Amino acid sequence: MEASKVIHAFYTDDEVLLDAVKTVKADHHHIEEVFCPFPVHGLDKALGLAPTKLAITAFFYGITGLSFAIWMTNYIMIEDWPMDIGGKPSFSWIENMPAFVPIMFELTVFFAAHLMVITFYMRSRLWPFKDAENPDPRTTDDHFLMEIPVNNNEETLVALLSKTGAVEINIVDKH
Amino acid sequence: MSHYEAPIREPLVLGDKSYHDITEDIAKPIEGAANKNWYIAFYISLAAMLWGFGCIFYTVGTGIGVWGLNKNIGWAWDITNFVWWVGIGHAGTLISAVLLLFRQKWRMAINRSAEAMTIFAVFQAGLFPIIHMGRPWNAYWVLPLPNQFGSLWVNFNSPLLWDVFAISTYLSVSLVFWWTGLLPDFAMIRDRAVKPFQKKIYALLSFGWSGRAKDWQRFEEVSLVLAGLATPLVLSVHTIVSMDFATSINPGWHSTIFPPYFVAGAIFSGFAMVQTLLGIMRKVTNLEDYITRMHIEYMNIVIILTGGIVAVAYATEFFIAWYTGSPYENYTYLSVGAATGPYWWAFWSLITFNIVIPQLLWIKKFRRSFIITFIISIAINIGMWFERFDIIAIVLSKGHLPSTWWRFEPTFVDVGIFIGTIGFFFVLFLLYARTFPVIAQAEVKTILKSSGEFYKKRSEQGIPTKPVIEVTSIAAINGVSNNNKNG
Numbered sequence: 232m233e234a235s236k237v238i239h240a241f242y243t244d245d246e247v248l249l250d251a252v253k254t255v256k257a258d259h260h261h262i263e264e265v266f267c268p269f270p271v272h273g274l275d276k277a278l279g280l281a282p283t284k285l286a287i288t289a290f291f292y293g294i295t296g297l298s299f300a301i302w303m304t305n306y307i308m309i310e311d312w313p314m315d316i317g318g319k320p321s322f323s324w325i326e327n328m329p330a331f332v333p334i335m336f337e338l339t340v341f342f343a344a345h346l347m348v349i350t351f352y353m354r355s356r357l358w359p360f361k362d363a364e365n366p367d368p369r370t371t372d373d374h375f376l377m378e379i380p381v382n383n384n385e386e387t388l389v390a391l392l393s394k395t396g397a398v399e400i401n402i403v404d405k406h
Numbered sequence: 407m408s409h410y411e412a413p414i415r416e417p418l419v420l421g422d423k424s425y426h427d428i429t430e431d432i433a434k435p436i437e438g439a440a441n442k443n444w445y446i447a448f449y450i451s452l453a454a455m456l457w458g459f460g461c462i463f464y465t466v467g468t469g470i471g472v473w474g475l476n477k478n479i480g481w482a483w484d485i486t487n488f489v490w491w492v493g494i495g496h497a498g499t500l501i502s503a504v505l506l507l508f509r510q511k512w513r514m515a516i517n518r519s520a521e522a523m524t525i526f527a528v529f530q531a532g533l534f535p536i537i538h539m540g541r542p543w544n545a546y547w548v549l550p551l552p553n554q555f556g557s558l559w560v561n562f563n564s565p566l567l568w569d570v571f572a573i574s575t576y577l578s579v580s581l582v583f584w585w586t587g588l589l590p591d592f593a594m595i596r597d598r599a600v601k602p603f604q605k606k607i608y609a610l611l612s613f614g615w616s617g618r619a620k621d622w623q624r625f626e627e628v629s630l631v632l633a634g635l636a637t638p639l640v641l642s643v644h645t646i647v648s649m650d651f652a653t654s655i656n657p658g659w660h661s662t663i664f665p666p667y668f669v670a671g672a673i674f675s676g677f678a679m680v681q682t683l684l685g686i687m688r689k690v691t692n693l694e695d696y697i698t699r700m701h702i703e704y705m706n707i708v709i710i711l712t713g714g715i716v717a718v719a720y721a722t723e724f725f726i727a728w729y730t731g732s733p734y735e736n737y738t739y740l741s742v743g744a745a746t747g748p749y750w751w752a753f754w755s756l757i758t759f760n761i762v763i764p765q766l767l768w769i770k771k772f773r774r775s776f777i778i779t780f781i782i783s784i785a786i787n788i789g790m791w792f793e794r795f796d797i798i799a800i801v802l803s804k805g806h807l808p809s810t811w812w813r814f815e816p817t818f819v820d821v822g823i824f825i826g827t828i829g830f831f832f833v834l835f836l837l838y839a840r841t842f843p844v845i846a847q848a849e850v851k852t853i854l855k856s857s858g859e860f861y862k863k864r865s866e867q868g869i870p871t872k873p874v875i876e877v878t879s880i881a882a883i884n885g886v887s888n889n890n891k892n893g
Binding site for chain 2: 269317
């Protein structure tokens with residue numbers, strides 16, 4: 232099957248890679264994926280990746296945590312079993328609220344941090360026993376890999392990539 | 407992409423390193439065999455840990471009466487050790503979160519180990535309240551769970567319960583922050599492992615990290631947001647710990663200065679512990695090119711700052727205690743009464759180790775010396791332990807009624823459990839140093855071109871960091887094959 236054929240172009244320098252991505256993009260080729268050993272600044276823009284919305288989810292998770300803390304302190308301390316502790320009776324949530332600020336803060340952080348990280352792991356498909364998907368083990372060391380699908384344009388692509396500073400170009404049958 | 411950094415800044419990575427050299431250097435302690443010193447340190451720590459566990463079993467089996475507590479001093483060594491360990495933990499989060507927000511690149515060489523220290527220290531801290539419960543199997547009663555005891559709930563007005571929430575949030579958030587940062591580094595070890603078992607373990611630990619462009623984009627955003635969340639979190643934790651004391655009505659404890667003063671003290675002691683650990687680790691793991699003299703100096707500057715805040719807080723407490731004219735205040739831990747009373751040695755240990763000795767760091771030569779830094783860091787660790795001991799034991803030993811005056815004498819069980827936690831801490835740290843990538847190598851690679859010695863020298867000569875592209879640099883152009891090496 233022709234469509235499953237891809238080119239793997241390897242680079243050993245982040246700046247060369249970034250220029251190569253721009254060159255390939257400028258020539259109107261689709262870049263399927265880039266695997267990097269460390270974050271390369273500006274790569275997401277060069278690839279045209281949309282900004283991640285994880286920070287926004289964290290904000291809403293934080294709001295959820297805060298609401299949960301308010302509900303919990305109100306239910307436990309005011310509604311279910313109000314007690315007069317140290318001459319400070321629990322008759323109204325708002326009057327007791329200063330004592331609940333630490334709990335409200337901690338639960339906001341707890342929900343925001345954990346749910347955001349869980350969302351990140353789910354979206355990026357990271358969990359225990361998950362198999363790695365980088366096609367070459369060198370991409371976690373010092374090699375950058377650009378994956379470009381081939382559509383009957385093998386020669387053009389190889390010729391283009393050879394000029395961008397790739398150190399190795401492989402044409403691979405992808406399953 | 408600019409890799410420029412002012413030449414006046416000292417390099418953060420010494421030597422002529424490439425990206426691959428960083429991989430090799432960080433992987434070496436994991437892939438090589440442990441040396442004799444590691445085993446000696448490990449077995450000593452293990453022995454201390456087992457002794458501590460024995461003392462814990464003795465305490466739980468017999469009762470809290472085996473400690474030196476009495477009718478007047480209801481908590482002493484356990485809460486001292488708890489606060490001491492929590493405080494030590496603070497430096498890790500400060501380095502990884504606060505310094506990330508301030509864009510301090512020097513954090514990258516030390517954040518991994520500092521965070522490991524945080525997590526292991528909070529483990530030790532958590533042990534003490536649980537043992538002090540006497541019936542540790544009922545520890546889950548601190549959680550707001552629906553139960554069968556009548557509608558008995560936990561009391562959210564109590565600072566002790568705030569502590570439960572603060573410490574557990576702190577521990578768990580630090581843990582995921584640490585682990586998320588570890589994923590690319592575990593993946594690096596996984597991809598170069600030759601032994602199948604080792605490969606399996608690191609594949610499991612790395613959660614299948616592949617390093618796609620989108621993953622890195624999310625990774626960076628998650629790190630930034632976690633740092634933003636962890637920064638107020640770390641300040642809240644010791645604030646809440648200080649409220650265990652500050653919300654009480656004891657003279658000496660009932661003090662509004664406690665929250666900022668405890669936070670500064672925590673960072674002070676935490677940085678001292680980082681210095682102690684890294685001073686040894688950089689030698690043992692041959693990572694002297696990454697944890698440089700400059701890193702040590704920067705941490706010493708933080709120690710001078712936080713130590714200064716602590717000293718000012720002591721002076722304020724001392725002055726206010728005297729200025730009130732209240733006779734009770736003369737029994738607080740910072741008073742003439744304390745300096746000349748039965749606990750004079752604890753008072754003067756605090757002053758010497760925490761205020762006098764750290765002033766040596768104003769001298770640049772000392773600040774940049776590994777051995778003097780190491781000695782001073784040990785002194786601060788001792789001093790900060792005495793601070794908590796003084797706050798608790800001295801204040802409680804003299805209550806409002808002279809008939810209740812009683813002194814605290816630790817038993818061998820008190821001492822044993824404390825030594826046990828030190829042993830446990832070092833067991834965890836030593837195992838960590840042999841099995842985890844102790845430096846965030848993926849992050850260090852991002853600053854190599856701007857802050858590496860080799861590249862800095864080149865950029866001074868006007869040589870660009872980007873290599874010149876040559877068509878002949880292609881090693882191979884391979885035809886159709888199925889070399890999908892990771893399946």
